[in-house]
Amino acid sequence: MRLGLCCLFVEENISFRTTTAKALLNLTVKPRLEKISGICLHNSKSLLESVKTVHRLGIGAFRISSQFFPRMTHPVTGYRLEDLPDCEQINDLLASTKNFSKNNGIRLSFHPDQFILLSSPRAEVTENSIRELSCQADWAEAVGADLINIHAGGVYGDKAQALERLSGAFKDLPEKVSTRLTLENDDVSYTVRDLLPVCHALSIPLVYDVHHHRCNPDGLTELEATDLAAGTWATVKREQYCHVSSPKNGWGQGNPKPHADFLDPKDFPVCWLGREMTVDVEAKAKELAVARLMAELGQQGVR
DNA sequence: GCATGTCAAGTTGTG
């Protein structure tokens, strides 16, 4: 069992910078690339610090922000790493991150944001998504990340048709993307039961988010969902990946979807204990929440 | 300095 941290730290002095297209568009090309280069260099240093820090904290996985190299695929402000003045140093830092993670067993993942969809009926949405996925696959290759995790997206009135479009788009993905792509059950539309057929048909591992499952049930128990999802990882001989979180406002009162600062240990599935798997802890208190959960699970006798 | 509005992009459900 390895626990993972998502994107950020609250107490450790590690930050990631970003920028907006609007700000970049106010600049001419050279100062724009200089600004971007400064941000990418900062984020590359922060990523190396991140993997060293999670290792020191006993955390076994780190999710890298989807804004790691911001606005890289924007139609106007888009750029290549080779265009940046700090390119050489950035590449060195990415290689160091890859080495450190490999040598210390830190698992790295990406989770592109909600605009990245392979199921949309709009060709433009799919094309933009594939560009972004290709870009994140390059980052993943550079730092040794084995996962690019997305949701199945919208239903558009017909789930089966939407999944058909997703399957079609998947088959055309560059290999650097398709070998890393995973599908996660979400809290409004696609359940584990919905995703299993397409995951099996295309050998796509299924990231099981137990909080989403609780928000959007499908008749499967947590044990059944865990085992069925495990099958999709066994097919490709990779370690299973799951997500867990607690509702900010508790269960039974108000919207359960927003995430709490810490995980309530009662929300951690008992059937996960002792399994070989990676579990991202989605909690606002970040590394503090992962550390607290580790201590609490340890006291319950995790082996 | 500090408060506040803004930021590329999609889709769904709620009030």
Added chain:
DNA sequence: CACAACTTGACATGC
């Protein structure tokens, strides 16, 4: 129909 929610607030602007 506006807004929140989603993996995550940081940045730009104006006082």
